[in-house]
Amino acid sequence: MGKPTGYATNRLMQGADGKWRPAWALRDTAALEYYDTEWGRPVRSERGVFEQLSLEVFQAGLSWLTILKKRDALRAAFDHFEPEVVAAYGEDAVARLRADSRIVRNERKIRSTIGNAQATMRLASKGGLAQLVWSFARKETVKPRTPEEVPTQSPESVALAKALRAHGFTGIGPITAFAMMAAIGVVDVLQAPQRLQQ
Numbered sequence: 001m002g003k004p005t006g007y008a009t010n011r012l013m014q015g016a017d018g019k020w021r022p023a024w025a026l027r028d029t030a031a032l033e034y035y036d037t038e039w040g041r042p043v044r045s046e047r048g049v050f051e052q053l054s055l056e057v058f059q060a061g062l063s064w065l066t067i068l069k070k071r072d073a074l075r076a077a078f079d080h081f082e083p084e085v086v087a088a089y090g091e092d093a094v095a096r097l098r099a100d101s102r103i104v105r106n107e108r109k110i111r112s113t114i115g116n117a118q119a120t121m122r123l124a125s126k127g128g129l130a131q132l133v134w135s136f137a138r139k140e141t142v143k144p145r146t147p148e149e150v151p152t153q154s155p156e157s158v159a160l161a162k163a164l165r166a167h168g169f170t171g172i173g174p175i176t177a178f179a180m181m182a183a184i185g186v187v188d189v190l191q192a193p194q195r196l197q198q
Contacts, residue, residue: 013026015032021035022035024063024064024065025039027065028065028068028069030065030068030069031064031065031068034068038183039182039183040182040183040185040188041184041185042184042185043130043183043184043185044130044134045130046083046120046124046128046129046130047080047081047082047083048130048184049129049130049133049184050081050083050086050116050117050120050129051075051080051081052180052183052184053116053129053133053169053172053180054074054078054081054113054116055067055071055074056172056176056177056179056180056183057109057112057113057116057170057171057172057176058070058074058103058104058106058109058113059176059179060109060171060176062104066104067104070102070103070104073100073102073103074103074104076102077096077097077100077102077103078097078113083117083120083121083129084117084121085117086113086114086117087114087117087118087120087121089114089117093114094107094110094111094114097110098110108171109171112170112171113171115168115169115170116169116170116171118168119164119167119168119169122167122168123167132160132163132164132167133160133180133181133184133186134186136156136157136159136160136163136181136186137156137181137186137187138156138187152175152178153174153175153177153178154174154178154181154187156181156187157174157175157177157178157181157187158174158177160174160177160181161173161174161176161177164177
């Protein structure tokens with residue numbers, strides 16, 4: 001459940017429907033729909049994992065709701081996060097993205113996303129990004145007993161962040177890696193709010 005400005009909060013709240021969810025999911029109808037229909041569901045495609053990694057890079061220092069509301073614009077601006085397309089971006093693309101008011105126009109994050117696409121392409125001959133990320137899944141997930149026990153990082157996310165950096169990825173540390181892992185179902189904290197209310 002991640003960092004306070006992103007996915008994370010250990011605080012649970014009861015929605016109008018009586019269901020318990022993390023507070024971030026109840027801040028907006030878009031966040032609620034995302035949590036109920038997407039968050040924590042397994043994503044195993046190369047494009048899907050690259051997209052989530054890219055969104056996490058853009059989210060750093062911002063709220064997840066900000067990124068969620070800009071997600072469609074980011075997808076359009078970055079050619080739906082097709083790694084091979086983004087990997088070929090040059091300075092013209094950087095200038096175009098920096099001028100696009102619909103997205104987060106942070107040049108460091110833009111360049112990081114392009115560099116990460118290039119790193120993703122280099123990984124293709126070694127099994128790919130999705131395989132690397134999913135190789136850090138635990139066979140058994142620790143089930144938190146209280147909201148305070150829901151982690152913001154794990155030994156696996158520390159190891160994944162280190163592995164990604166070794167392959168040339170930038171902009172992702174252990175907390176960001178954990179948020180990505182939770183979002184795409186690599187770590188199972190999806191049902192934690194329902195377990196913790198019992």
